[in-house]
Every structure is written in C-alpha cells, then in structure tokens.
Amino acid sequence: MAMNWSSSEIAVKPEIMLLEELLGEISSGRLRVPRFQRPFVWRPGQMTDLFDSIERGYPIGSVLIWETPLELPSLDTIAGVNIPSSAGGPYAYVLDGHQRLSTLYGCLVRRPHGSPPPMEPRVQEEWMWEIYRVLGQQDDRANKFRHWKSLEPPPENYLPLRSVLRTMDFLAYARKLSSSDRENINDLIDEGEELALRIKSYKMAVVRLVGSDISHAVEVFSRLNSSGQSMTPDQMVSALTYRADGTESLADRISSIQESLGDVGYGQIPSITIFRSVLAIAGEEDVQEARWDVLADRVKDRLASAVELTEVALRKAVDFLRDEIGVPLARLVPYNAQVMLLSAFFGVAGSASSWQRELLIKWFWSTSWSGFFAGANTTQIKIALEEMKGFAAGHADLDLSGQVARPFPDRFDMRSARIRAYLIWELQRFHRRLDSSGRPIDVVGLLARSDSSAYRHVFGSGPMVSNPANRVVLPTKAGMSVKRSLQDLSVDVEFEVVESHGIPIQALVALRGGDATSFIGERARFLAELERDFMRNVGVQLPKNLQGDADIDAD
Structure with a gap:
C-alpha cells in the first residue's frame, strides 16, 4: 500500500539491515544527516569500542531514520567526505545514530578525494578515521582495534578497516602481508577473513518513521527514547523550529556561543545550560519543560532575539564568575543552574549595581556551599528563576535563609x-x-x-x-x-x-x-x-x- 505523504499520520516501520547496505545508503546520498544534528563529537576510544562490539556480535543500538517528501538542509560531508545530493524525494534523515554511522562510514568506506587514505596521517582529523585491527593478538578480552598516529607505517599485522568491505582491498592487504617475513601468515589472513565476514554479515536494527512533519517525527523519537535519549532538548527544539531558508539553527547558534566562550575558559558550558538560558531570557517560566513540541511552538517567534540577548547576558555572567567570584574555568562552576540564573539576571538587569553585586556574590557562595541546587526539581528551578528575575528588576531580594554551608x-x-x-x-x-x-x-x-x-x-x-x-x-x-x-x-x-x-x-x-x-x-x-x-x-x-x-x- 502506497504511503499517503500528505497525511498527518506517521508510520513506524522497524527492520533489520546489513551494515553494508546501510552505509551504501549514505554513499548514494539517500540517507542524510540533518543540519540540526550536533557535529561529530565521539572520542577515538569510543570509535574503537564500537568496532570491538561489532566483532564480538554485541548489539550497538538501533538507528532511527525519518523518511519524508520534505527536503531539509543536511550535512554536505560525513567523516570529511562529500556526500552526493539525493535526486528527488522521498528523503531519509538520521534522527538518532549519527555518531555511530559516521564512525562506521568514516572508518570502513571513507576515501577522501577518490584516492586511497594516507598512510601517515598527521592530525587527528585524519588519523581518527584510520582504525586497524591487530591480527595475532592473543588476549581475547582486550580491545584489538587501534588508531595509528605515528608517521611510520603500521606493522604488517595491522589490518586497516578500510580493506574489510571490498574484496579487492582485502586481497591487496593479504598479498602485502604474504610478502612479509612474519610467521603464521596463513593464520593471520584467516583471522582477517573472519573479521571481514563478521563485519559484512553484521545486522543493525533500523526504525523508520515514514511521513508526517518534523514535529511528529521528533515527538515519536522522544517517546521511543523516553529514557537516555540521544537527541538533547536543545537539539529537539532546534529541529522543531528549523527553517529551510539557510538561517542558522538554534543548535548552530548554541555551538557558536560555546566557541566564543572558549577563549576565556568557558567553552565547556553544556549546550543544555545555554539552551535553558535562552528559554529563560525568552520569557519561559519553566526552562526544564519536557514537552519539546509545545515548547518549540511557544518560543519559535522569540528564539532569534532571545539567542542574541543570551549571548550578551551569558558573557556578562561569565565575566561575573571569573572577575567577581574567581572561577577561572567552567569545569569548576558548582552547578550549571547558577550559570543559567546569572544569565537570566543580566538578561533583565543588563548590569549589577554595587548592592546587587554584593548579594549575588553571597548568593553564589551560599548556594555552592549549601548544596542548594543538588538534585533541584523543576518547581525549585522555576521558583529560583522567578526570584532571580524579580531581584534583577529591583522588586525583591534573594532569599538565602536556611542555606547552611556544608563542612x-x-x-x-x-x-x-x-x-x-x-x-x-x-x-x-x-x-x-x-x-x-x-x-x-x-x-x-x-x-x-x-x-x-x-x-x-x-x-x-x-x-x-x-x-x-x-x-x-x-x-x-x-x-x-x-x-x-x-x-x-x-x-x-x-x-x-x-x-x-x-x-x-x-x-x-x-x-x-x-x-x-x-x-x-x-x-x-x-x-x-x-x-x-x-x-x-x-x-x-x-x-x-x-x-x-x-x-x-x-x-
């Protein structure tokens, strides 16, 4: 039965795909990563752990894909390689699984500029995609996958994962290994063939959301991933408020703010903290709202101005933390809620008078030493935000009663x-x-x-x-x-x-x-x-x- 693309209904279609087939969809340009997704952030150790799980036959989680006739702006490159544009709809977008798919594509398929990968990568952007399987390693409990960072060629028993999927590439590696003077060459080649077979036959669970609009797609995603969801709240709202006219998404702007704070030691402020600061300055009372579709609809017309105001207010909050409190790095801020609330203060007040500055200093140390925000729930944060905005407007003081420092x-x-x-x-x-x-x-x-x-x-x-x-x-x-x-x-x-x-x-x-x-x-x-x-x-x-x-x- 053909899908009625104009319907507001959304179909959920689970399936099992060979890893090689899924990567082929990326190579063809059919499966794409929408621009509202966060960039590739996995560490090298996470990448090698992924391949260790695949070789052992462990599940690596499902991939969530949204199929739609709508064309959304998407990433032009994955793992540093240009992805061809898809020729007409329907389109398929990765909602969950970007980090895993980029790792798999970059290490198994990636061939920059149509040429073999360099054997001597000099920067992480190159060597991070060069993963090898160490053949002949006896300890079966250890992870046998390695990055090779040296300027020297890797040992002959290091099988490049780039040679695993294509038979001709594997035969070329086997011939090179056979010409070496290593012992047990046949055993090493057999081990390599077994790895290639395991990767080629590895199957992944894929859930396809078919039809409807992006709000329904993200809503289904959030319900399917009600615990431990990979798409963070700021990414959800970014997706739900995304505009296809080339305007920077909320996620893009948050990343830009993080980068701008890096030169003062505050680039590690979590994106969710910046997102909640944006909501606070946009006039939201509950910055921890879980219904992202409702939230996105409420704030979408205020986001652009709120983000600009937040960038200014957040910089003032950081200056206050560094200069008035003496916190040199974001890593040392006791509670992220303190950053959000200070941003809300400067978003309302613009600057602090001498008496406000003194009380803010006392507020910071009191909440830090007393553990005031430890496990704070939605209602407590809502009350604290309301109180901070009232203090910024000069309507009230900050209530620090009952906040006793811990020893x-x-x-x-x-x-x-x-x-x-x-x-x-x-x-x-x-x-x-x-x-x-x-x-x-x-x-x-x-x-x-x-x-x-x-x-x-x-x-x-x-x-x-x-x-x-x-x-x-x-x-x-x-x-x-x-x-x-x-x-x-x-x-x-x-x-x-x-x-x-x-x-x-x-x-x-x-x-x-x-x-x-x-x-x-x-x-x-x-x-x-x-x-x-x-x-x-x-x-x-x-x-x-x-x-x-x-x-x-x-x-």
Missing part, C-alpha cells in the same frame, strides 16, 4: 559541587603557588589541561588518602613523587613553597617524618579554618561541624 569535605572528587566550591576558594586564597625550585606554577593552565589529575596525592596510601588536604598542584620531575619533592625542598625556598600551597608548619613537620595521618589531619584543619573565615566574611551561615562527608551531587 570541609573529607573526600576529593570533582563530581562533588562542594569540592568544586572548595577549589574555587582555594585558588583565590593560594593564588601564587611555587614549584620545588621556587618558580611560579600556572595552576589554571594545568587544570585546563589535566582537570582533576592536576591535583596530585602527597601520600599514596593511608586511612585519609582521599582527603582534599592530601592533594596539591605541584609539577615534579619525571620519576619524582610529590611527597619526595616536598621533603627534598631546599632550605632557601622551603617555607615559601609550602606556604604557597597552604601547608602549615605542623603539617610540614609531619611530612618530614613520613606521618601521613598527622600531615593530612593538620593541613585539613588548617584549610577548614581558613575556609570558615572566608565564609564568615562573605556572610554565609557556617556549618556546625568543621569537617564532613562530600556528597556527589549535581543539578
């Missing part, structure tokens, strides 16, 4: 908002740190590059080893531990160095004697007291206990 944490884990609040304070309090020779350390640069691993253990074992007081940012020579580096400090710089890291004299004495418990205990009490003094000066309600648990919380 100094006893475990270092950067997933904890309480730890991130501690680190922001610590970076301010000990802003000039010295290495073992007395030279300044670029702490923020190390954090940007290494994240939590920049904070290294002093003692590697003991009952309090996970305490934040057992961590310092101190680069050392290769093979030199932090503990040994501190113990071997020259008398000329010793006290200046340890003071710059917040290590009191009592802790230094314990360190010299190798007493881990005393060192960590003395330093923890010292840091906790300094942090309490700062809380007192800001006007935050102090915790009852000096030290306590560090809950792993999130907003």
